[in-house]
Amino acid sequence: MKKMIATILMAVTPLAFSAQLEISRTNVRANIPGSDNTAAYMLVDNVTKEDVRIIGAESDVSDFAELHSHKMDGDRMIMRHEKYIDVDAGESLRFAPNGYHVMLIGLKKRVKHGEQATITLKYDDGSSQAFKFDVIDPRKAAQ
Template identity: 75%
Template sequence: MKKTIASLLIAASPLAFSAQLEISKTYLKANTPGSDNTLAYMVAENPTDEDVRIIGAESTASEFTELHSHTMDGDRMIMRHEKYIDVDAGQTVRFGPHGYHIMLINLEKRMKHGEQETITLKYNDGTSQAFQFNVIDPRKAG
């Protein structure tokens, strides 16, 4: 009886059914002297048959870590905080310049070329995934 109850609890757990994204091409821009903010880019692929909603991000490297987007309004670029970003089943969402990105605000330290930082994505089903992001200084990247 105890094994049956334990099996039912495990099967009912949201962790047992959570869809996970495949994240690649991760990089975080080194911040320029005097800047306390930077941004991170990635490619988020959903190989599952379930839609995935990213509802947030966390990093120990900054006081605040947020999902953002850039959009154009005529010749003005507007940055907007996004409450969530959907990655539909079988789809890929690219986070990059002039689109979605992860904003790191009030950095705890200077981001230096060649380092790595961890960013954790949070999903609407209560799960999360941590990923390593390579710090890249565009002036030093070859």
């Protein structure tokens, strides 16, 4: 009996201590015809008392999803693949153009204004969270 309880606790415990982030202002840029890639943006709030490390992402609309950043290199803006992105306890981090973003690579179909995509963030503790993102075309959103 003790062995069974210990096994159950070992299976449940990682879930109980999983890092959870609050995500808002989610959007995916509608891709232009001929482009197989696009970017997703969001506001990430770590409302926990623990630092959270995002180690990856996946999406239902693309073959691959990667964490990326834009950084100045001299007089050039360079986009880089990031192995992880840390969100400190009690802090917020904005994923925005010319900064951090989730790059959606190999879109399965064109994503259009008004649609939704699901992006799942993966954490270094083995947990993950799925979020809905609205697809926006900045030209149509401004109307």
